[in-house]
Amino acid sequence: MTVQRQERNGSRSGTVFRPGIAFIGLLASLECVSLGGQACLPSKAWAATTERVVVNRFTGLAIEGFDPVAYFVDASPVLGLPRFEASEDGAVWRFRNEGNRASFVAHPDIYGPRFGGYDPIDLARGVTVAGNPRFWAISGQRLYLFGREESRDAFVSDPSRFLTDANMRWPALQETLAR
Template identity: 65%
Template sequence: MLSLSIARAPAATTERIVVEAYTGLAIGGVDPVAYFTDGQMLKGLPEFELMAQGAVWRFRNEDNRAFFAAAPQIYGPQFGGYDPVDVARGVAVAGQPRLWLIYGQRLYLFAREDSRNAFAARPDATARAAAAAWPALRETLAR
């Protein structure tokens, strides 16, 4: 008997938004609004999907989907979900939905715990450096 095991699709790092390579799901199907409303990482549901910015976003409920649709720049992860510490260095490394932080009313995802810790130690400086590096880095990523 042949047994197939399907591993979770790795995040694509050649896109302007971090998405799962095979599903197109942004941030692994996690509801980006739930970080703000519930203070935790919660999976979105297929019945509350929205296509935006070339990615499929999932939400826990209709309200969260509506909040995101009205203000994706607020609720979506900064720098397309790439780790801001790496972005500041000019490198696109996909952030992980389980490693997150809200700073300045914006969501940041991190690739590693040490990146999150470094950002938390100097959030203003790191966010400014990442914001300065992002436009050039973003242009190197696929549309």
């Protein structure tokens, strides 16, 4: 910015306070707070993709705080409650009730999402992409999470087609993820 423009805008340092832009920023941040912050970040930023279990890097919650047992019991994603938590695989898991928590603690390998919550379609391609707990399927008594609705639909049409490659690639990909 030239000296003349700096003086005209009331700033010689080049930093100008713009009340209109500040107000818009304030409104956006208030909206983020009122929605719990989830609307403020793209879903890809919510989950860490360097962990063996997909964990929200801001909250430490596995699968965004959804109850993994509810997928089996209620056949739908249900948010867990803070008073029903358990720690497993370095992540905090939430449940909607004590019964679901006890089931998970007794059998985390059964109720936890297969591949740590990574999308099996992408694993079959050789990449780790965090699954979204809203896009899910149960196949062979295992929970699978998907990054996109299209991936889930492709998987449901022929699970064995993708699971063969995902199972083959998972051990090598798992070694690249933090413990």
